[in-house]
Amino acid sequence: MNKGNRFFTIASSQCESLLRNFSAPNFLSETKKLHALIITSGLLSSSQLCSNLATTYAQCHHVSYASQLFDKLPKRSLFSWNTMMRMYVQMGRPNDALNVFVEMIHSGRGRPDNFTYPIVIKACSELLFFDMGIGVHGQTVKSGFDLDTFVQNSLLAMYMVVGETEEAQLVFDLMVEPTVVSWNSLISGYFRNSYAEEALRVYSRMMDEGVGPDCATLVSVLPACGVLKNVEVGREVHALALERGFWGNVVVRNALLDMYVKCGQMKEARLLLNGMNEKDVVTWTTLINGYVVNGDAKNALILCRTMQLEGVKPNLVSVTSLLSACGDLVSLRHGKCLHAWAIRQNLESEVVVETALVDMYAKCSDSSLSYKVFMKTSKKRTAPWNAVLSGFVHNKLARNAVQLFKQMLAENVRPDSPTLNSLLPAYAILADLKQAINIHCYLIRLGFLCKLEVASMLVDIYSKCGSLGYAHQVFDIIPPKDKDIIIWSAIIAAYGKHGHGEMAVSLFYQMVQSGEKPNEVTFTSVLHACSHAGLVDEGLSLFNLMLKKYQVIPRVDHYTCIVDLLGRAGRLNDAYNLIRTMPITHNHAIWGALLGACVIHENVELGEIAARWTFELEPENTGNYVLLAKLYAAVGRWRDAEMVRDMVNEVGLRKLPAHSSVEVSNM
C-alpha cells in the first residue's frame, strides 16, 4: 500500500455511517466531499457503498447524481428503490417516480413493500392517474399490504383527490384502526369535494369517538364551518384550539381568523387579529380579503397600511385582494399605486395579478388601460379573457365583448362558465336576434344549455331581442323540477316587458304552484308586468299577497309599480299619498311614474310636484322635462310648455358624452 495516501483514505465502514447521517438536502456538500473521498480511496467498486451513496444523494434531492449511481447498481435494495421514488415525488416529479416503479415491477428486481405503496399512490394522485391508482390498489389487496395503515391512508387521500368520495369512505370503513390522519383526510376530502356538511358530520363523529384531534384536524374542519357559515361549530373549534394548546400554531390561528371572516363576523375577526402577537402575511391577508368580500373595501386598504407599518410586506395574494378593493371603491388612484408596486415587486406578470389588474381598471371604467394590461398577459389562460370580457360588459361595450369572445375561440382558449356569465349579458345589451341565435347554437353545441344560469340568461337575451317565442322555448327545455326562482323570474319579466300581463301573472301562479317561493325580484317582475299591462286589481292583490303572505319587505321599485298602477287607473291622489306615506325614501323613478300618470290624466297640480322632484333627483334626464312640457301642452298652457322645452336644451348641452369604444386590435 502507498503510505503517502494514508491521510486521504477512508474505511468503507466509516463511509457507511457518515452517509447514513447525511440524509437531508442540507448535507449535499458534505455528501459530495465524501463522494470524492470514496473515489480517491478506490472504494467506488464496493456495490454496497455505491448503493448507500445513491440513496444519500436521493435524500439530498440531487436527482442527476442519485439516478446516475442508482442506474449502475448491480443489485438494488428495496430501500434504494423506495428512496429514489420518494425523491422524485418530493421534487414534484411524480411521473419519474412512477417510471421507477414500473421499472421495478418489469425488471423483476424488486418487490414493492408497505413503504413503496404510499409513495406510488401519492404519485398517482398528484398526476390524477385514477386508473393506475385503482390498479395499484388491486396490487395492495393481492399482496396483503392493503391492511397497512399508511397504505390505507394514502389510498383514502388519493380517492378524495380524484373526487371518488364513496371509494374513499369505503377504504375508511374497512380500516380496523383509523388514525387521526385517516379522520383528517376524510374531513378535508369531503370539504374539498364540496360536501361541507358531511365534513362537519365526520368531525363530530370523530369527537364523539374520542379521537384526539391535532392541528390538521382543526385546519381541515374550519373551512367547512366557513362555507356553511356555521359560526357555532367554529367557536367550538376555537375553544378546542385554546384548550389543547393548538393556538401556538400560526396556521391554526389563520384558519380560525378565516372562519370568522367567511362567517361574516368581521368584528370578531378584527378582535382576534388585534389579540395576536405573532402575525404573518397570511394573517393580514386573510383579514384584508375579509374586508373586501364583506363589502368594506375602505378598511381593506387601511389595514394594508397598518400591516406595512408593522413591517410585513404584502404578497401576491394580498395584492390581488387589494386590487379588488380598488375596483370596488372605483379608485383609479389607489389602483395605479398598487400596479406600480406590483411592478416593483416583480409580481405584475403573475396571472392572478394580471387578471386582478384587468378587472380593477375595468371596474374603474378605464377600459383602455384594462385592455392594455390584458394585451400583455399570456393569452393561454382563460382567466384574463374572462376579466377583460366582464370589464367590457361592465362598461357597456357589448360589441367589443362579443368581438373579443370570437377572438378567444379563434385562439383556442377554452371558455368556462364564468366566461359565459361575463359574456351573455353583452348579448342582452346588443338585443340583436341574429347574434342571439348564433350564441344559442354555440351553447347547444358545447352542452352549456343544461346549466340553469345560462338558460336563464338566454331567456333574458331573447326577451331583450323581442322574441318571446324563443325565450319560452329555452324556458321549456329546463325540466319543471329543475326550474329555479331565477329562470321563473326571467320568463315572467320577459312577458311583462312586452305587455303580456296576463301571461306573466299566470306564469307567476304556475311558479307558486310548483312550490317555488316568490322573492322580491319575482314580485318586481310580476308587479311591473301588471302595471305595464294595466292590470290594476291584479297588481294590487299581488302586492297584498307579497306583504301579507310572503312577508317581503317592499323596495322602492315595488312601490313604483303600484304608483304606476294607481296612476294609470286615474287614482292619482292615492298614488301621491302612497309616495308620501311609504316607509322608505323616494327616488326619481317613483316620481317619474307619477309624472307619467299625471300626463295621461292631465293633472297639472300633482304633475308639477312630481316633475320638481324628478328635476331635483335626476337633473340630467331630459325625458322628465319633455313629460312636463307634454302635460302643459295637453291642457293648453303653451307658453309654459315652451319654457320647459327651452330648459331641455340647456340640460342637453350639459349632458356627458356617451361611452367611447375601445379599439380591439389584432393580437
Add this chain to the structure above:
DNA sequence: CTAGGGTTAG
C-alpha cells in the same frame, strides 16, 4: 424511509 393541513383572480 411511507399517509393528512391555511390565504388567491374570473
